[in-house]
Amino acid sequence: MRKAKFAILGAGIAGLGAALGLRERGEESIIFEKNSTSGGLLDSLIINGFIFDKAVHLSFATEPKVREIFDETPFITHPSDSYCFDEGRWLKHPIQNNLSKLEPDEKVRLIESYVARPDELPIENYRDWLYHQYGFEISEKYPIRYTRKYWCSEPQDLSITWVGNRMRRSRLSEILYGAFSEQTPNHYYTKEMRYPVSGGYKSFIDPLIKNSIIENNANIVEIDTVKKILYFESLDPVAYDHLISTLPLPTLVNSIKGAPEDVIFSSQKLKVTSMDLVSVGFNKKIIDHLWFYIYDEDIFASRAYSPSVKSPNNCPPGCSSIQFEIYSLGDVGIRTKEDLMQNTIYALHKLGIAKPEDILFMEVHHISHANVLFYNGMENDRDNVLNYLKSQEIKSCGRFGEWDYLWSNQSLLSGYRAAIEL
Numbered sequence: 001m002r003k004a005k006f007a008i009l010g011a012g013i014a015g016l017g018a019a020l021g022l023r024e025r026g027e028e029s030i031i032f033e034k035n036s037t038s039g040g041l042l043d044s045l046i047i048n049g050f051i052f053d054k055a056v057h058l059s060f061a062t063e064p065k066v067r068e069i070f071d072e073t074p075f076i077t078h079p080s081d082s083y084c085f086d087e088g089r090w091l092k093h094p095i096q097n098n099l100s101k102l103e104p105d106e107k108v109r110l111i112e113s114y115v116a117r118p119d120e121l122p123i124e125n126y127r128d129w130l131y132h133q134y135g136f137e138i139s140e141k142y143p144i145r146y147t148r149k150y151w152c153s154e155p156q157d158l159s160i161t162w163v164g165n166r167m168r169r170s171r172l173s174e175i176l177y178g179a180f181s182e183q184t185p186n187h188y189y190t191k192e193m194r195y196p197v198s199g200g201y202k203s204f205i206d207p208l209i210k211n212s213i214i215e216n217n218a219n220i221v222e223i224d225t226v227k228k229i230l231y232f233e234s235l236d237p238v239a240y241d242h243l244i245s246t247l248p249l250p251t252l253v254n255s256i257k258g259a260p261e262d263v264i265f266s267s268q269k270l271k272v273t274s275m276d277l278v279s280v281g282f283n284k285k286i287i288d289h290l291w292f293y294i295y296d297e298d299i300f301a302s303r304a305y306s307p308s309v310k311s312p313n314n315c316p317p318g319c320s321s322i323q324f325e326i327y328s329l330g331d332v333g334i335r336t337k338e339d340l341m342q343n344t345i346y347a348l349h350k351l352g353i354a355k356p357e358d359i360l361f362m363e364v365h366h367i368s369h370a371n372v373l374f375y376n377g378m379e380n381d382r383d384n385v386l387n388y389l390k391s392q393e394i395k396s397c398g399r400f401g402e403w404d405y406l407w408s409n410q411s412l413l414s415g416y417r418a419a420i421e422l
Contacts, residue, residue, distance in 0.1 A: 010246035012040020014398025014415035016208035021419025032218035056305035057201035060190035061409035113137030127155035149302035152329035246398035275370035331368040
């Protein structure tokens, strides 16, 4: 039987980071990847000469180790300016700081509610947190509507452990200034975004892929943690000494021979959102926005970005592109491809971006695991699973291995640390 001293499950950025950490220790590893290509959520979609990423990937990494890797690839720098579309208006992000285009009575209602926000409210869930940060009216008009589209959940059913610096409370002076002027400062949590000159976002991790030993089409079906053997769908079994996994926790637990019932139960409670990506190529330039958020409920997509704005090399000369992100609760989409495409055509018209005759093609791709869902009590279920994996000497890392809301830089370091900690 073949043996791998260090076996890694998954060739996404976390698995590649783990292989890097082992190489730096002078150790060789084998990454087993179920797909025919590597990169995971950072893999590219190439359609008719257009390059699309799997969602709106842009790098704002500050960590020296990540920059050391990513900066090997020539990149373009963009300001972190984004926009929001709501009820026929294009507003700058964050939307509560840019209310100047609203009618006066609506501005007054939102600002009065902000001033009267309940500072003493006990914060037991994400809805409480929103009311505490923004007041009732702003919360109901903007982030709560967006929560239903992006997280596919009601805010009172979510915890707040994922929030971090992704959202911030605006100061009254900022809201007032943005109600009178469109010349508002950028309050995003980073001031610049980096993107490869060519090859899509995956180019940032191409050096890691090239320097790693990867076996593709290696779908794991069972792990014997007692004998330390991996069983695959189409490969001969592989024995291992040390195992690092980036697989989603429910998938991993389901493959472990003899996993306890309580751990299986906890893993089955863990939830994700999935994502349908609608990638659209156009026969001309149609938008300057790097990425934007969509609040209108009659448009399925919650977010969109322009690959051709990220880099002109993402499309043929004279053309442009947009990719829409549409989320569903669970790993299976709830809409047909035809419905997704028809709604996207409707969205392009309502957004004022393009007409049907501008479209060269439209393709739909389903991503089964987009985000971890932070339902109330999730952390207890997650920790029960992670503690069991630790007892089985399995190092679990990455977004779905740690079961956390990790960006690409954080996922890389999650895998890198897993290797170091071995």
